[in-house]
Amino acid sequence: xxxxxxxxxxxxxxxxxxxxxxxxxxxxxxxxxxxxxxxxxxxxxxxxxxxxxxxxxxxxxxxxxxxxxxxxxxxxxxxxxxxxxxxxxxxxxxxxxxxxxxxxxxxxxxxxxxxxxxxxxxxxxxxxxxxxxxxxxxxxxxxxxxxxxxxxxxxxxxxxxxxxxxxxxxxxxxxxxxxxxxx
Numbered sequence: 001x002x003x004x005x006x007x008x009x010x011x012x013x014x015x016x017x018x019x020x021x022x023x024x025x026x027x028x029x030x031x032x033x034x035x036x037x038x039x040x041x042x043x044x045x046x047x048x049x050x051x052x053x054x055x056x057x058x059x060x061x062x063x064x065x066x067x068x069x070x071x072x073x074x075x076x077x078x079x080x081x082x083x084x085x086x087x088x089x090x091x092x093x094x095x096x097x098x099x100x101x102x103x104x105x106x107x108x109x110x111x112x113x114x115x116x117x118x119x120x121x122x123x124x125x126x127x128x129x130x131x132x133x134x135x136x137x138x139x140x141x142x143x144x145x146x147x148x149x150x151x152x153x154x155x156x157x158x159x160x161x162x163x164x165x166x167x168x169x170x171x172x173x174x175x176x177x178x179x180x181x182x183x
Contacts, residue, residue: 004026004027004028005024005025005026005027006024006025007022007023007024007025008022008023008025009021009022009023010023030107030108031070031108032070032071032108032109032110033060033069033070033071033108033109033110034057034058034059034060034069034070034071034109034110034111034112035059035060035105035106035109035110035111036059036105036111036112037051037054037057037059037111037112037114038111038112038113038114039051039114039116040113040114040115040116041098041115041116041117041118042116042118043118044087044090044092044118044121045086045087049086050083050086053079053082053083053086054079054082054083055075055079055082056072056074056075056076056078056079057071057072057075057076057079057112060109071102071110071112076100076102076112080097080100080114083097083114083116084096084097087116087118088153088154089153089155090121090151090153091121091122091123091151091152091153092118092119092120092121092122093119093122093152093154094117094118094119094120095116095117095118095119096116096117096119097114097115097116097117098115098116098117099115100112100113100114100115101113121151122151122152123149123150123151123152124146124147124148124149124150124151124152125148126148127141127144127146127148129141134174134177134179135173140170143160143168143169143170143173144160144161144170145160146160170182
């Protein structure tokens, strides 16, 4: 997009009489900054909140002294994943970015457009324990920490079942009693 190329040709003395060498020089010396980020299709979150999640793709502004607004393709890809994770943490399991567009705004800036398909919001319903002869259902429900009607969060479910930092999860409960495996 902001690349300078120069092409030079010269006679090839080693090859045949009708051969030439072509040299193509590509330079990417200009820093490209982000002028504006626009979200389309977001009804559940304000654009301002989604922009805050995009740490590597910030808009330029006179008040943003300490943050860089330099455009990076890798940072933009990571930021799109963060936007999806924001939706997923609030129950939107089917969220996707249908398309995005990065286009030239001026000689040194680009605009970014992101189209979001939010999908439906999911909630936890009935959780049923099967085969729990060691611990009562009420104790397992309390340790899991999820009630009917809570907004679905895969991270919260995993934390309650497997990977709690405080070791207050279901698998740790069974492992502490000598069960190597439980599912």
